Amino acid sequence: MSPTLYDYVNQFEAHQKAVAMLNEFFGTDVTGYVTFLVFLVGALIVVGVMATIGGLGTYAERKISADIQMRQGPNRVGPFGILQFLADGVKMILKEDIYPAQADRLLFNLAPMLAIVGVLATLAVVPFSSGLTLANLNVGVFFLVGISSLVGVAVFLGGYSANSKWSMLGGMRGASQIISYEVPITITTLTIVLLSGGLSFGAFVETQGGLPHQWYIFHNPFTFIGFFVFFIGMLAETNRAPFDLPEAESELVSGYHTEYTGMRFGLFALAEYIEIFVLCGVAVAAFLGGYKVPFDLGSGVIFVEKLGLPAIIGKNIGQVLQLGSFVTKTLALYYVVIWVRWTYPRIRVDQVMTICWKYLTPLALFNLVGVTVWMYLTHNQSIWELFSHLFAAAGSGGGH
Amino acid sequence: MFQDILFICSAILVIAGTLGVVFSKNLMRACTLLLGTLFGVAGLYAVLGADFLAASQLVIYAGGVIILMLFAVMLTGGSADKANKFGIEKIMGMGSVKTYVIAGLTVLVFSLTIMKLLASFLKGYQKLDELPAFTSTVDKIGTMLVTDHVLAFEISSILLLGALVGAAVIARPRRG
Amino acid sequence: MASYTLDVYMPVVILMAIGVLLVLVSVFLAQIIRPFKPSALKEQAYECGEDPVGTAWANFNVRFYVVSLIFIVFDVEGALMFPVASIFRRFVEIGEGGVLLGSLLIFIAVLVFGIVYCWSKGDLDWVRSFQLSQEQINELKGVEDKA
Numbered sequence A: 001m002s003p004t005l006y007d008y009v010n011q012f013e014a015h016q017k018a019v020a021m022l023n024e025f026f027g028t029d030v031t032g033y034v035t036f037l038v039f040l041v042g043a044l045i046v047v048g049v050m051a052t053i054g055g056l057g058t059y060a061e062r063k064i065s066a067d068i069q070m071r072q073g074p075n076r077v078g079p080f081g082i083l084q085f086l087a088d089g090v091k092m093i094l095k096e097d098i099y100p101a102q103a104d105r106l107l108f109n110l111a112p113m114l115a116i117v118g119v120l121a122t123l124a125v126v127p128f129s130s131g132l133t134l135a136n137l138n139v140g141v142f143f144l145v146g147i148s149s150l151v152g153v154a155v156f157l158g159g160y161s162a163n164s165k166w167s168m169l170g171g172m173r174g175a176s177q178i179i180s181y182e183v184p185i186t187i188t189t190l191t192i193v194l195l196s197g198g199l200s201f202g203a204f205v206e207t208q209g210g211l212p213h214q215w216y217i218f219h220n221p222f223t224f225i226g227f228f229v230f231f232i233g234m235l236a237e238t239n240r241a242p243f244d245l246p247e248a249e250s251e252l253v254s255g256y257h258t259e260y261t262g263m264r265f266g267l268f269a270l271a272e273y274i275e276i277f278v279l280c281g282v283a284v285a286a287f288l289g290g291y292k293v294p295f296d297l298g299s300g301v302i303f304v305e306k307l308g309l310p311a312i313i314g315k316n317i318g319q320v321l322q323l324g325s326f327v328t329k330t331l332a333l334y335y336v337v338i339w340v341r342w343t344y345p346r347i348r349v350d351q352v353m354t355i356c357w358k359y360l361t362p363l364a365l366f367n368l369v370g371v372t373v374w375m376y377l378t379h380n381q382s383i384w385e386l387f388s389h390l391f392a393a394a395g396s397g398g399g400h
Numbered sequence B: 001m002f003q004d005i006l007f008i009c010s011a012i013l014v015i016a017g018t019l020g021v022v023f024s025k026n027l028m029r030a031c032t033l034l035l036g037t038l039f040g041v042a043g044l045y046a047v048l049g050a051d052f053l054a055a056s057q058l059v060i061y062a063g064g065v066i067i068l069m070l071f072a073v074m075l076t077g078g079s080a081d082k083a084n085k086f087g088i089e090k091i092m093g094m095g096s097v098k099t100y101v102i103a104g105l106t107v108l109v110f111s112l113t114i115m116k117l118l119a120s121f122l123k124g125y126q127k128l129d130e131l132p133a134f135t136s137t138v139d140k141i142g143t144m145l146v147t148d149h150v151l152a153f154e155i156s157s158i159l160l161l162g163a164l165v166g167a168a169v170i171a172r173p174r175r176g
Numbered sequence C: 001m002a003s004y005t006l007d008v009y010m011p012v013v014i015l016m017a018i019g020v021l022l023v024l025v026s027v028f029l030a031q032i033i034r035p036f037k038p039s040a041l042k043e044q045a046y047e048c049g050e051d052p053v054g055t056a057w058a059n060f061n062v063r064f065y066v067v068s069l070i071f072i073v074f075d076v077e078g079a080l081m082f083p084v085a086s087i088f089r090r091f092v093e094i095g096e097g098g099v100l101l102g103s104l105l106i107f108i109a110v111l112v113f114g115i116v117y118c119w120s121k122g123d124l125d126w127v128r129s130f131q132l133s134q135e136q137i138n139e140l141k142g143v144e145d146k147a
Helices: A005-010 A013-026 A031-068 A084-094 A105-125 A140-161 A165-196 A201-206 A221-237 A262-287 A294-299 A301-307 A311-341 A349-378 A383-395 B002-023 B027-047 B051-075 B097-123 B137-146 B150-170 C004-033 C062-093 C097-120 C134-146
Strands: none
Touching (some): A005 A013, A005 A031, A013 A031, A031 A084, A031 A105, A031 A311, A031 C004, A084 A262, A105 A140, A105 A262, A105 C004, A140 A165, A140 A201, A140 B027, A140 B051, A140 C062, A165 A201, A165 A221, A165 A262, A165 A349, A201 A262, A221 A262, A221 A311, A221 A349, A262 A311, A262 C004, A294 A301, A294 A311, A301 A311, A349 C062, A349 C097, B002 C004, B027 B051, B051 B137, B051 C062, B137 B150, B137 C062, B150 C097, C062 C097
């Protein structure tokens, strides 16, 4: 168990020796600086990887949509067009930045920054593996709900500041949609908090197991419904189809970023794609077992015992397996998100609100009550544990 | 070390944001700058070790109240020329150097007095190092909410109910 | 006093700083390379080719405000329920879940009552029916008949 990246690094002997040497060399306690460096490097790696995933997300979006519509998709830049996102990035940088004449320039500049900051700050609590969690905050999921609402403010300000009617409508719709769907999402995460007994993502994942029947999605019937409530809410939260009203191209031109050009537009798009990844990651951590690997391979103990590897290597193999498990599940969800976009038609703005307030929120509250009662009656056993107890009782001849 | 940095960042955010809110002549900008203040306050809570309070601050104020205020401003149209109708310059005798000097001196005297009082109070506690280690405040709050303060917990739901009904009633169209 | 434990916030601050820097650097970088030839036509707000009429900063429908008010109510509810939810498991494990379950259920029930009220009064509808009362309809019909 290592709550943060630093604790993970700190358990290696080499790191401790290096810190001791540095302490001696500088004559003062440099632990603080080393912590900072470890976190800085970790954060930079995470941001770099996430930016690449965000960029590849735009590529995947086009390629998958092309597959679904029997087209080719981007296929010129690099093998299979995979470098398309780099070309897009270069294009974004070279584009002229245009400020609308009547815009509020301060807010116009601030909006993309808020979006990026809000999304990047959520990365701090995403549990990539038991070692590579930047900050396992005690209030993890609550922090995530709070900080990701910055994106809602950014969407609104982006729409407002441009002083264009399309942007304004998109911004208003976007902000109201984002805050509305935060309600079912929050209530659904409450059920997971109930089950795991903690707000941190570490607690979420550690109380689940590697195999599907140990995941919270199959814990009881209520969490099974809860996962779909969460997923639908997630689509709306990230302004994805069928909830992409804020940027509905057939009615609002491009929604809240109609007037944005060049790099600022690119930053909005980047924030959106990273946010999808983060929310998919949260869904995986909360419902699909997170970074857990089946048969406890993730701790790496088995490699040390059976194969005779040194402890440090076994541990790192375990970490890589955990990372692979998390990323695979997250990308699979990411694929579903894109798939949904090109399959379902967009819904109307009044339907968006109806779905949120009249279907998802009551359903989420029902789930919440259901989970509490389930936990109370079954003493926090999953449906599989109940069955196995029943069978054991029947097998031992008549039960009690 | 990091505690100091976190505190200084939060404090700067609070002060800059608040000054921005006060001196901004545009309602929309003032709202946005208020976001900075609320974030800074969350940071201050974090410095004090109240992690749940910090997160609540983010969720409720930075997430909910700011959006509410932005929407409320949009009810008025939100344009810049309508802002500052009742601003400080519109009140007679305000906004001149003289008033600012007087106000500044008053604030200085008051804050010095209060700080002196506070200092004597604070000196009473010489055992701050013996405070329990920084653990999760969430569990403590949760336990308190359902044991000692369960009545407050339940009554707050009634309060929320009142707010919900009130919100719905204000916005209801008047039918003839 | 126990400053090392604050280190958990360090990645958050670092990531936010990276976010700010990312925006500033990328925008600044673009500023150097990109062309800059503003013209009145370019700076016009886009309205599908027409000249924009008036400003977009108009009065908006009150329902956005209502949605955010209801949202805040649920937000505060969440803030109160999260700590209680996080200890529920431990209470159940020691066999004391009953009272806690009861108080949670009362809390939820009061809020459900609120939603049911809003729902039944039609406050959750996005498109409100601004229906006229029967008297007004009759009145209008009378006007039509005379005409």
